[in-house]
Amino acid sequence: MTGQFPTLPRWSIAALIALAFACASGAASAQTIQTSVPHAILVDADTHSVLFEKDADAPAVPASTVKIMTAEVVFNELAEGRIKLDDQFLITENAWRTGGAPARSSSMFAAVNSRVRVEDLIRGLVIDSGNDAAIALAEGIAGSEGAFATLMMKRGRELGLTQSVFTNSWGKDDPEQRVSPREMTILAAHVIATYPEYYKYFAEKEFTWNKIKQTNRNPLLTMDIGADGLKTGNIDASGYGLVGSAVQNGQRLILALYGAASAKERAEEARKLLMWGFRSFDSKTIFAAGETVGYAKVYGGVSFEAPLVAEHEVKILVPRVGGEKFTGRIVYDGPLMAPVAAGKEVARLKIFRGSTEVLDLPLKTAAAVEVGSLPRRAMDAGLEYIGDLFRKYVGSKLDKKYVANQ
Structure with missing residues (x-):
């Protein structure tokens, strides 16, 4: 004044x-309720109420759960009309050697120098957890993995993810790439609410490419609990992680957990927390x-x-x-x-x-x-x-x- x-x-x-x-x-x-995993959070998607949390703001190694952020960038590009599902992206030598069959890691097994439709790459990303699909999408959209990581960071900040750091599209272990379990539930809620026409790919239980059929790696999809997404992750540095969602009687819950000692513990703890949330x-x-x-x-x-x-x-x-x-x-x-x-x-x-x-x-x-x-x-x-x-x-x-x- x-x-x-x-x-x-x-x-x-x-x-x-x-x-x-x-x-x-x-x-x-x-x-x-208690959980044996070191980091976990359970959120109601409609009310945004936190139902359970355990060290949910500590930085966690995302592994392949980072592909949810990769998918968000891809979905946003589709929504903005900058790419189309029928566009074809090249499987470069880098995508094939780093994330494909020679890497002996999760892959959709796309052939080197082949061209693959964006829609098929999305399926390879979220169903097969294909590192080659993630790299091909990154290179096709931004020109390089580094430029795509910049897009991931930009989108993350726009969505309010202030604590998470994204440095690559496929979950390669990087000391700088860390996520907040709480923010991963925010990201998941955004993807589910904003892109229903693309979120549906997360619920598909299998995908065949190059004559190789693979089942979805999300264990929640095999349980009768109303699960319809999202992604698992595992590397030696992080243990077993999962960002998942399920719907019962019109109520959607979103879960993020990191640091499970085994795939079995990850699946059991995720199911336990979700069912507790629905019943309590x-x-x-x-x-x-x-x-x-x-x-x-x-x-x-x-x-x-x-x-x-x-x-x-x-x-x-x-x-x-x-x-x-x-x-x-x-x-x-x-x-x-x-x-x-x-x-x-x-x-x-x-x-x-x-x-x-x-x-x-x-x-x-x-x-x-x-x-x-x-x-x-x-x-x-x-x-x-x-x-x-x-x-x-x-x-x-x-x-x-x-x-x-x-």
Whole structure:
């Protein structure tokens, strides 16, 4: 602000909100299941609720689960019209020797110097886990593996994957290539929701190329649990990993786990977590789409506050038996400075089960707040000045008390 009104400091505000319900109180936590794998997270796709997590933000070696990011880039290129399913890409000497039959690794066994349709390469990528298919797609789209990795990073950041690092399209062990299990569920949810016409390839159980029939490496597809994707991964440095999804009675769950000691443990733990998730929770709506969730303070406006709404219905999953109470916070930088436009994203709604954050959604202003009169702005300035002094004074006293009690 200018003139007689000083520029006000901005601080982080966390306004507690009361939810429309609470779970049955008691000592039992919703997270009553355990897993032997070191890294795991289970998420409900509709509500984005975290149902279970174990060291889910630690960097993990992705191995072939990185091919989900490869597929996302390919699907995005298709969606943008830059490539077509019938386009043919060359299986170069590099793709064949590095990822094909000579490499003695997972491969679709495409012949060197042959041309393969993009659709067949996608099947080779997600069904056979073909390294040759991944490299051919990378070279065909970006010209080189390195340039494609740059595309992977760009797309990842656009999707909010801030902790994951992608350096190659096929999962080659690289000390810099690491993923967050939590972010892999975000990526999987995006692929499922955004590209249904291409996600279907993940559910296909077998694929034949060059007269060699291979079955899908995802063990969940052989179980009667409603699984329809996504990818497994395994190299010596990472153990056995899996990013998977299943649907039962209209509910979709997404799972990421890394570091299993064997393929058997990976399959058993994935099934156990998914089935627990389907059986242990009920969906509850806490705010309808467009319903006022709370308010953000406004400085210098005709109103002291702006109503905040969620664009979509806000739902969470509640444990059927016991569980900790839910609380919510509206978090924003404030006060907002008038004028405030309607429909502007200014805050986040964070919902906690006990001390665990299970939901984080954007909130927008439901109505505009115009600039107030000169007396109104003067009053706001005075209130903010007094409030700032109070915060500094109380904060100083609390700091001294804390130090004195060390």
